[in-house]
Amino acid sequence: MRLLENNIQSYDFYIEKENMHDEIAKGLAAPVKTISSKFLYDHRGSELFEMITELEEYYPTRTERSIFNDKIQEITLAVGDVQTLIEYGSGSSNKIKALLHHFTSLKEYVPIDISRDFLFQSSLELAMQFPHITIKAVCGDYTAPLTLPLEPSGKKVIFFPGSTIGNFEPVDVRNFLMKSAQLLDEGDGFLIGVDTKKDLHTLESAYDDKKGVTAAFNLNLLTRMNRELGANFNEEQFEHLAYYNVEKGRIEMHLESQCDQQVIIGEHEFSFREGETIHTENSYKYSIDEFQTMALECGFRPSKVWTDVEEKFSVHYLEK
Ligand SMILES: C[S@@+](CC[C@H](N)C(=O)[O-])C[C@H]1O[C@@H](n2cnc3c(N)ncnc32)[C@H](O)[C@@H]1O
Incomplete structure (x- = not known):
């Protein structure tokens, strides 16, 4: 515990790097590539989320x-x-x-x-x-x-x-x-x-805004993995995808590979086919x-x- 001001204490229970590397490698090795939405929130991700909250959509x-x-x-x-x-x-x-x-x-x-x-x-x-x-x-x-x-x-x-x-x-x-x-x-x-x-249009535009802030929020995950895990994602070869899955009652966010490609994270190599996605967030309604x-x-x-x-x-x- 650290004392920051008279009326504030801070407790740090989170070790990013270990957790992040192992969880992400496991998620990308799965038949449907998935990364937990919690990894969207590094400092830049939190800033981008704040910008999303101000968007018209x-x-x-x-x-x-x-x-x-x-x-x-x-x-x-x-x-x-x-x-x-x-x-x-x-x-x-x-x-x-x-x-x-x-x-x-x-x-x-x-x-x-x-x-x-x-x-x-x-x-x-x-x-x-x-x-x-x-x-x-x-x-x-x-x-x-x-x-x-x-x-x-x-x-x-x-x-x-x-x-x-x-x-x-x-x-x-x-x-x-x-x-x-x-x-x-x-x-x-x-x-x-x-x-x-609610209706499909309202739901889907909230997760795919015209200014592209939600896209930047989603793609920032790749930048974060490059910086913190030494990965070599090319952010330009992935696109933000968001749609409502009616059957499951949830918005899904994905990062879609724009071509066949290989990505390296540490000692792991992952293959992506063109159109294959990383599932990065669900938002159930x-x-x-x-x-x-x-x-x-x-x-x-x-x-x-x-x-x-x-x-x-x-x-x-x-x-x-
Ligand atoms: C959708 S945002 C909501 C932020 C704010 N509460 C609001 O209502 O606008 C989710 C928040 O939860 C945090 N978060 C996401 N997954 C988390 C986890 N597994 N443990 C702790 N915090 C998490 C994120 O950093 C972010 O601040």
């Missing part, structure tokens, strides 16, 4: 923010006398900033993210803005076992906005919800943003009923749900 951030704004009184009431707020995938911590003013009983905020510099920088800014709250910034992979530095008493609420839960396979959503329930006591809560199913049913099966009582008028996005409050 990217409705999730704008819509979720409008729900937080419009329903803030009901949300504050549901969250009650929260003392510890844990945020998974906190990124820039932008969304929590708007809520912290209202959660007046809050003593500690525990943001968890894999993007180290981005997390610590955002946490420092937050610590200066909210000097009465202790910030415990945890750099780690929330899909791996993590021992969080929590105070043993008081009401705890987990915050997981941005529909990041959509990046998990449905079976992993269940495991994650059950693991989260174990962290909480009776009466604690889980405030989570979940993207809903859930109806309100679908999500509440999963939550119920995993130890939570769906207590409240808020949406915008068009039901483009949902914010659920689940109670343990």
